Amino acid sequence: MIPINRPWIDDEEKQEIIKVLDGNALTSAARNGGKRVQEFESSLRSFLNVKHAIAVNSGTAALHASLLALDIKADDEVLLPSFTFVATANSVVASGAKPVFVDINTKDYTIDLHDLKRKISKKSKVILPVHLYGHPSDLCELNEIANQYSLYLIEDACQSLGSIYKNKQTGTFGTMGCFSMYAGKVVTAGEGGAIVTNDDELADTLKMIRNHGMVEGYDTRRLGLNYRLPELSAAIAKIQMKKLKTILDLRRRNSLLLSNLLETIISKYNIKIPEEDQIKKFNWYLYTLTFNNSNNITLRDYIKKKLIENGIGVAVYYDPPVHKTPFYERFSMNNDLQNTNWSSKHVLSLPVHPGVSEMDIQNMVNVLKRELQNIL
Template sequence: MIPINRPIIEKEEKDAVQRVLDSLYLTDSSFEGGKFVREFERQFAEFVKVKHAIAVNSGTSALLAALLALNVKEGDETMAPGFTFAATATTSLFVKAKVKLVDIEERTYCIAADKIRENITSNTKTIIPVHLYGHPAKMDEIMEIAQGNSTFVIEDAAQSLGSEYKGRMTGSIGSVGCFSLYATKVITCGEGGVVTTNDDEVAERLKMIRSHGQHKTYDSKVLGLNLRMPQIEAAIAAEQIKKLDRFIKARRENSKFFNEELSKIKDVITPVEEDYAKSNWSIYTIYVKGKRDEIVQYLRENGVGAVVYYPIPLNKLPLFKDSSPRLPNCESAAEHVISLPVHPALSQDDRVKVVETLKMAVKKFL
């Protein structure tokens, strides 16, 4: 089976883990974090070109910490796309905010700026655009809407580390950026996340929030949790980020090959890269015009680890279905998309197998 993703763990990561173990310095609850965490944060901030990067233990924790740091609370409203991983929206429920789901663009699967404009209210505290599959949302339009309505923007950049919008890194444009280092992401330390910001006060709050609201030991000043990144994960991530350019280069080459080959197949729509965007191609996602589930099953039965991200739009989930409208583009995407392996470990034989197996599946079912 060609897996949908494969972490690339090499000697450098293994040596880094051993250094942490040898040091017996496995965690640190201080405001600034341990030395391995601080080094990773320095590298991350430099890569994304922001003043501050605050490491946490997951992408979900990054989103929750961002909401808390921006003081999103009961009575506030957050706005998010209806086609994304659930955490983009469910984290708002933990701070008792109301979630308003809006539709996406057909071409990029990112939140539609015109739908934000139509649905924003005086209660909208935060807009949460998702750079889905690694493709940047239209940040200029989103920032203009937000600034005109005194609204924060939390970039959900979980899948877009290294992607660029008009030459700017995703996660560096909004009030806050949130990243994931889960095992399926472009770099990984197993579990982990990062929050980025250029706001000094927000950064200080984030550092307190990730460690029980403390600035000094036992002086909890704000509501916080244990969202800290352990030292072992930070040491792995510090080695991974050094390789990120190489990983993205390989993903872009693989995506180019797939776009050239799969665009020849009738009834398959290949993903786009708009002229304002440079994608990291975190996830390579096609749109098939019918029989999606049968095609996925055929691919998997024949050794291609195809996956559906995401089969249920958020407006159809029990948590949101009673308060959300129909979202036609979200619902269409959920019914028709298939994600294919695009990770750097693919060989040329793997790439050819993905293409040929998809051709056979489409011929069989469409």
């Protein structure tokens, strides 16, 4: 089975892990973290061209810490899409704020600007867009809206390391940007994450938050938690950063090949493929098709089943969307999320990670064509 995503680990990561084990410093509660944590932060900073990177132990921790750093209060509202991994919303609830779900556009599945403006209220404090599938949200417009309404912009860039908007890395437009180094992400630490910012004061605060709110010793100054990234995880992430350019190139190669091979069938079967434009360049974290054929809403699920039967680990991100999960239904009053609901039933993501060969792509397309012909 070709999994939807798979970490690309080789000898260098293994050697670095052994060095950490031999060195006996598995973690560090020092303010600046351990040696590998600092090295990982330094390469992330230079890749993103940003002033500060604070490594933490998950993307969820990155999101939660960034909200804590803004001193979010119980009555505050955070505007976010429901078409995301539940961690985005969980971080908001964990910070004590109220999640307000905003619809997405069906062009690239990122936050819809009209619906966003409609849902801004006196209680709004943060806009939390998600660069879903590695598709950058409309960052210039979001920055304008954030400025106009005096809101903070925190980017959920957990899926978008290496995606570019107007020649600038995603995650570096807002007050803070949050990344995940989960096992399936573009760069992995096994589990891990990072917050980036150009704000010195916030960077200081975030370092406190990842270490129980302490500065030196036990002088706890604010609420923090244990969000420290262990050295073993940082060792993997540090080596992965060296491969990032190659990883991105291979993902792009696979995705463009897939698009070329699908060219002949997309209009026949009413399928939409992901397309970049002059402004938005993808990291191709996921290659997501849309089966637009709304007369046949089971088509996506049928094709998913057939591809999996043929060893192709396709996946649906996300069905149900967050607002339709039992826990979140209570937050969903008056939310009209038409595009979110529609997309959750029509999208299907294909594997394009560096472990996927050109032959795998050819095979994927053959199976897809065959199954579409059989059913339609």
